[in-house]
Amino acid sequence: MDPLIELSAVTFGYGAAMSLEDIDLHLHPGQFAALVGPSGAGKTTLLKLVLRLLGPTDGRIYQRTRPRVRLAYVPQLETVDWSFPITAEEVALMGIDHRLNMWPWPRGSERRRARAILEQLEIGDLAQRHIRDLSGGQQQRVFLARALIAEPELLVLDEPTTGVDMRSAENIFHWLTDLNRQGMTILLTTHDLNMAAAHVPWVVCLNRRIVAQGPPEQVFTEALLSETYRGDIVVIRQDNMIFAQQRPHAHGYRDVLPQPVAGGLPDHDSPTAVVSS
Amino acid sequence: MDALLTPFQFEFFRNGAIAAVLVGGLCGLIGVYIVLRGMSYIGHGLSHAIFGGAVVAFVLQFNFYVGAGLWGFVAALLINQTVRRTPINADAAIGVVTTASFAVGVALISRYRRFTQSFDAALFGNILGVTLTDVAVIAGVTVLAALLIFFLYKQLLFTTFDAEVAQVYGVATAWVETWFALALAAAIIASIQILGVTLIAAALVIPAITVRLLTDSFHRMVVLSAGLGALSGLLGMYLSFYIDVSSGATIVLLQALIFCFALALVSRRDASTMQR
Known part of the structure; x- marks a missing residue:
């Protein structure tokens, strides 16, 4: 099968x-692929190259043109202007191809489709809220x-779970x-290695160049992740799950705080508490 | 009732009032996009740039509207392209392009002193001198700009909200920005005789930011800002007639007063919300 990109x-x-x-x-x-690093x-630069928002300095990017690949992009939340006067429904309606309806207002069918998708994502009741209030x-x-x-x-998402609680991230x-x-092709970036390991069948470890790519079971090894992150990554495999974590460095909090004693943590009045002058 | 109708006995007032309503509405409409793009200063800068173009048109004995229009359009495009293609921010790009353009006008005036007086009107506005031809030009520009914004509404909204993402969704952002630059330049040229170079920025920005205080909906903001601009144009003309003060200054001062009122209203509402 020919690649999309x-x-x-x-x-x-x-x-x-x-x-x-x-x-x-x-x-x-x-x-369904995730870029980690x-x-x-x-x-993000690689996503923008895929989306043709940037052109390569060198090399070649092929994108299927017949028929043209229909793209959608979910940017990082931190790039959004939250003071912009716009409601959740108005943002959703932006995704409709403007060439299909030249009038400034949405058709009834477009509005119903936006409502249905917002309902499907469990935010139908928030359609008229300003995006800042969510x-x-x-x-x-x-x-x-x-x-x-x-x-x-092809759906491209840049860090879709950053700033989102664990349950919402799981839902996403x-x-x-x-x-x-x-059948939708998905490419995303994430810092959540555990979520990627649990849900994404193909991961690409990136640090200016591709360090490794493949299924998470093969790619999420201590050696490859440590090379990707240029740090000491611990990988734990348990019950068909993979957990990856940066090993706390020499001055992690466990080295600084007094060790817990029987009966609970020391309080400030106890002789074991550290008091600075 | 007589007090309302008396000024309309004078042709200069009739022409001026129609022009002020059209220009007020047009500036209010375009101002929404300018304010939301964080380019509030562009009105001030571009009107100065167009002043340079007007002087060049005068020196070359070229039609004012065509000469100043082309100059303003090129200046707006230069600002857009500088912001898009370089790390320079909008305010810096506006500062460089428009002051350089204004300087061209100043240099030419100092070289050809004979027409200094003609440009007083361009700097401070002269609504008493609005002819029927001017009204027709202003009406034409207003209708064209309104049509442009009507048919590019969705593309302009997406481009203003997030130009980069809009591109991914198939919006030809470069074209949208070019058309908008054209509409902005045309609006400023149409407004110069009414408000003057020095007051256009206020007419572009104040209605939009006043309405922004009162609504969180983009659609409402567009309609209300155009309405507020037009209404303050008409009321400003009346006030200017009765208190015998420059009409451009009166319109802008009235808009500033409405802004202060809206700000007080919103501050009071927010304070009472916090107390609950």
Whole structure:
């Protein structure tokens, strides 16, 4: 099957500094992939190259043109202007192809579709709320609704679970898994290795170049993750689950606090408490 | 009733009032996009840039509207492209492009002193001198700009909210920004005779920020801002007639007063919400 997107030997730099080097990446229809790596690894830059928002400094990017790939993008929440006067429903409606309706107002069918998607994401009752007045998880779902209303073949999400509580993050990954099972191709970036290990079938470890890519069972090893993050990563496998964690460094809180004693933690009046002058 | 109708006995007032309503509404409409893009200063800068273009048109004995319009359009595009393609912020780009353009006008005036007086009107506005031809031009610009915003409404909304993401969803943001720059330049040219270079920025910004205080809906903001701009244009003309003060200044002062009132209202509402 032909890939939707193919990057061959792609290099990208802002000025003289190289952000990405020698990237080879294929995204096939129906694939669900996550880019993981430390901050500054080039994850968002790679997404923007895939979306053709940036052009490569070197190398080649192929995107299927016949028919043209329908794209949708959910950016990082921190890039959103939260003071902009707009409701959840208005954001969702932005995803509708403007070429299908030249009038400024949405058709009844478009409004019903937006409502149905907001309901599906369990935020139907918040449609008329200003986006600033929603929780992190709800805000993320509003932007996911805008993407879904566009009926994309390829859905690209930049850190969809950042600033979101554990339950909401789990829900987001469940929705993404369901969408992928319905045939949608998904590419996302995440800092949540455990969530990626649990839900995403293909992970790409990135730190300016691709360190490794494959199923999480093969790629999430201490050696590969430590190389990706340039740190000491501990990987624990239990009950078919993978947990990855940065090993606390020499001055972690356990080295600083007094050890717990029988009967509870020491209080400030006890002789074991550290008092600074 | 007589007091309301008396000013309309004078042709200068009739022309001026129609022009003030159209210009007020147009500035209120376009101002929404300017304020939400964080480019409030562009009205001030671009009107100064267009002043430079007007002087050049005068020196070359070129039609004022065409010469100043082209100059303003190019200046607006230069600002947009500088912001899009370089790390320079909007305020810095506006500062460089528009002051340089204004300086061209100042330099030419100092070289050709004979027409200094003609440009007093451009700087401070001269609503008494509005002719039927001017009203027709202003009406044409207002209708075209309103049509442009009507048919590009969704694309403009998405581009203003997040231009980069809008591109992914198929919005031709470069074209949208070019059309908007054209509409902005046209609006400023249409407003110069009514408000003057020095007061246009206020007419672009004040209705939009006043309405922003009162609503969280983009659609309502567009309609209310255009309405407030038009209404303050008409009321400002009446006030200016009766208190015998420059009409441009009266319109802007009235808008500023309405803004203060809205601010007080919102501050009071927020304080009572916090007490609950």
